[in-house]
Amino acid sequence: MTDELHAIARAKAGDPAAFEQLVEAYQTSVYRLSLRMCGNDHDAQEVAQEAFLAAWKGLPSFRGESKFSSWLYQLTTHAAIDFLRREKRHRGAVPLDEQLDLAAEGTPQQAAEEAELQRTLQQALNTLTPEHREIFLLRQMRQLSYEEIGKLLDLEAGTVKSRLSRAKKQLRNILTKQGNLFGSSSDLYSDREEGDHAL
Amino acid sequence: MPCNLDQVDALLDGTLPQGQQESVLSHIHSCPACRMYYEAVSGLEGSALPPADFTARVMEAVRTTPQERVKRRMPLRRYVSGLAACTVVVLGVSLWLSAGSGNQAAIQPADAPRIGTENVVPYDSGTDSQLPLYSVTDSQLCAQIRQWMQQENISQTYPQGPREAYDLTAAQAAALCQAIPALELPERDLQLELSPR
Incomplete structure (x- = not known):
């Protein structure tokens, strides 16, 4: 039995110390997924915490039919959708990227370029419905298979594919337009790209 | 292009x-x-990255939050309640007793370990687990169960010292009872604990 399976079994039996190991192991991936779902650091922290709390409460029912990580990511997107619905009711609109907290590295120019790219990406993601964003992120960011997503969300694989396709189409439209805009005014990403992709 | x-x-x-x-x-x-x-x-x-105190904050909330109990399916309890409501408790109990002993006699060899004896003991596992726990202490029976678990690729959920614990779904419990006729477990989600090696 791996350490993780052991920790899951112990946490399932009510051991908080074992659950803490799981929080340590998954906090970054859960937080980053929350951040993409919500678009800002403050809400992402709240959603990530809710997701872990839901995992703790629901662990006794977790039967290992999916991977623990997949189950946890689904709890995360679920918590985010609930949160966004609540916030929409209270604030009247889904928050945009008010304060996307990014730890950009490199030169100031690279940091600025990275921040701009991340802002554009988050703005594009925010145009998707939370349900489409959920499927897009589970597939593209967490690499879950169509079957896994379908099982977790109780959807047919065909529905998963069509929602993913719609989400991609919308993101393609927005991002390629942005790309043309940046491309015509300045070669914003050329320096970084040469280094990153060795084209 | x-x-x-x-x-x-x-x-x-x-x-x-x-x-x-x-x-x-x-x-x-x-x-x-x-x-x-x-x-x-x-x-x-x-x-x-999440803030440095993220885990601590989560754990603070976890420590004051109880885990949800798994809902137990208790058709038998509902059945017995129905009988009581119809004031045929005595008849019900006698039927249950006769049905129980009849089944065991029919499916178990004379020298096989029996349910309800010291070999398989159901008890409330309290806060350790949300599933009803059945503890098996007979070494022969334990060996048979272990072999079946291995064949079925069912892994241990958590080891506690020399003991082993397995969470079984209703379907797995039913399949196990079919494979080992000496064993009779309720067909519901449960935890099976094996002791002697």
């Missing part, structure tokens, strides 16, 4: 054939629109 975002997606997914990768990358390099899409999707993960 014209824009083909399906190919860019395939490159991002790692499913683009190697022979096409170079030309797609070359196109991405020269096309601002495709480049933006590629850069954005490949940068989804980002580099943001």
